[in-house]
Amino acid sequence: MKSYDETINTVFDRIGEYKTAQKRKKKIITRTLLPVCSVVLITVIGICVWQSGILKSEPPVTLEDSTVIGEKDYIEPDELDNSQEEQISSSSYNSTSQTDDTQPDIMQIPGENDMVDIIGSVKVDGIQYLQCSTDATLFTADKYLGDAKDFEGSYKQFSNDFNSMANELYTVKESSNVMMIKLGNGGTVILGRVGEIIVDGKTYFSTQWVKNEFTVDKYLGKAEDFELIEVPYRESFIVPEDEIWTVQENSNILFIKKDNGDILVYSIWE
Amino acid sequence: MDNGASSYRRFRENGDESGLIEIIREYRDGLIFYLNTFVGNIHIAEELAEDTFVLLGTKKPRDKGKGSFKTWLYTIGRNLTLNYLKKHSKKTEISLDDCPELISDEESLEEAYIKEERKITVHRALKKLKPEYRQVLWLVYFEDMKISQTAAVMKKSVHNTETLVYRARKTLKSQLEMEGFVYEEL
Structure with missing residues (x-):
């Protein structure tokens, strides 16, 4: 049997050992946890940054998105000369100038001199047609109108690029508001008539402008009273029951009022 | 020292080691004898009593103050001993008769601790009873615990403990009579 003092010494020795072991455990845990937490934190931050898309590079502009099919896969910045770059900076839908002025600019139609992108465009009998991404096989070529280079638009403007090719312009059987161009390289481009409604001889198209910037003025009638431009497979925001209103601030802007009270802002091409 | 509670509080809250030393001096022997009623080996009981004091010093459990400090301490010792018995249940026990060293240590x-010759005789007779009787008689007759305190340590109801004390006392009396003793306090 141990004496009291021996028991006391043994008990305190064991308590001391326990405390030392606890300290060692704490040290090990701290040493292990710190790097593990750092790695986890870095991983989480990395995932967040990756998910936010900050690191993603801009994809090149492809011709599929914009212009004549089949010529090139993308546009090199060097290929645009200075004048074209200037045109880009004063693009038809210039949001900067819109914020500067109280009244938004009227949308500029891409024309012979101010073609800022190489979206295919032609003007036939004064009517502007723009390339759309509709499936070309949905349409059948009808009447041959001539070479697209002979009409105002991108094919004439960039005729140097198309010199070696004949780009045949056709009407289509399915719609009078659609044109077809059969490219010399075998590709086909579909172009739809610009705008959705014609009011007093002016063609209006949908904008994303805010209605609060304008004051409603005069009621012109229902949409069905005017000529609606229907392009097959292109979404139109106007239905015959919609009401057409002018606005006080600008004679080239219309309000299209829907049944449910929603108002869309429409502007002309200039 | 008020039954060990203030000594333990001093040790637990202020880190005063003398508090734990006081507890060891005051309760060691009684705890060893009590735990010996479970394990039947005074050296193992001594180790288990030591484990009980080490547990107080390391984990520093909080005495909820429901009973006396002694009751609480003995309950901790009992729990540790039951854990020990669970772990070592399959091991062969050494008979006391085969180990004279154990007997002499226990006798000394x-x-x-017990001092009185008559009580020492009773204590030796206890060894021949079953463990539960040994435990309850130790707590009631040697540690002077009330039935309620004994019940708390043994985790039994007061009624059960009373019955157990009655039966244990009766068995012990017969045992002593068989050995030629008459112990009137029983």
């Missing part, structure tokens, strides 16, 4: 502790 008896003389130091």
Whole structure:
């Protein structure tokens, strides 16, 4: 049997050992946890940054998105000369100038001199047609109108690029508001008539402008009273029951009022 | 020292080691004898009593103050002993008769702790009873615990403990009579 003092010494020795072991455990845990937490934190931050898309590079502009099919896969910045770059900076839908002025600019139609992108465009009998991404096989070529280079638009403007090719312009059987161009390289481009409604001889198209910037003025009638431009497979925001209103601030802007009270802002091409 | 509670509080809250030393001096022997009623080996009981004090010093459990400090301490010792018995249930037990060293150690502790010759005789007779009787009689007759305190340590109801004390006392009396003793306090 141990004496009291021996028991006391043994008990305190064991308590001391326990405390030392606890300290060692704490040290090990701290040493292990710190790097593990750092790695986890870095991983989480990395995932967040990756998910936010900050690191993603801009994809090149492809011709599929914009212009004549089949010529090139993308546009090199060097290929645009200075004048074209200037045109880009004063693009038809210039949001900067819109914020500067109280009244938004009227949308500029891409024309012979101010073609800022190489979206295919032609003007036939004064009517502007723009390339759309509709499936070309949905349409059948009808009447041959001539070479697209002979009409105002991108094919004439960039005729140097198309010199070696004949780009045949056709009407289509399915719609009078659609044109077809059969490219010399075998590709086909579909172009739809610009705008959705014609009011007093002016063609209006949908904008994303805010209605609060304008004051409603005069009621012109229902949409069905005017000529609606229907392009097959292109979404139109106007239905015959919609009401057409002018606005006080600008004679080239219309309000299209829907049944449910929603108002869309429409502007002309200039 | 008020039954160990203030000593333990001093140790637990202020880190005063003398508090734990006081507890060891005051309760060691009684705890060893009590735990010996479970394990039947005074050296193992001593180790388990030591484990109980080490647990107080390391985990520093909080005495909820429901009973006396002694009751609480003995309950901790009992729990540790039951855990020990679970772990070592399959191991062969050494008979006391086969180990004279154990007997002499126990006898010397008896003389130091129990002191009275008559009580020492009763204590030796306890060894021949079953463990539960040994435990309850130790707590009631040697540690002077009330039935309620004994019940708390043994985790039994007061009624059960009373019954157990009655039966244990009766068995012990017969045992002593068989050995030629008459102990009127029983």
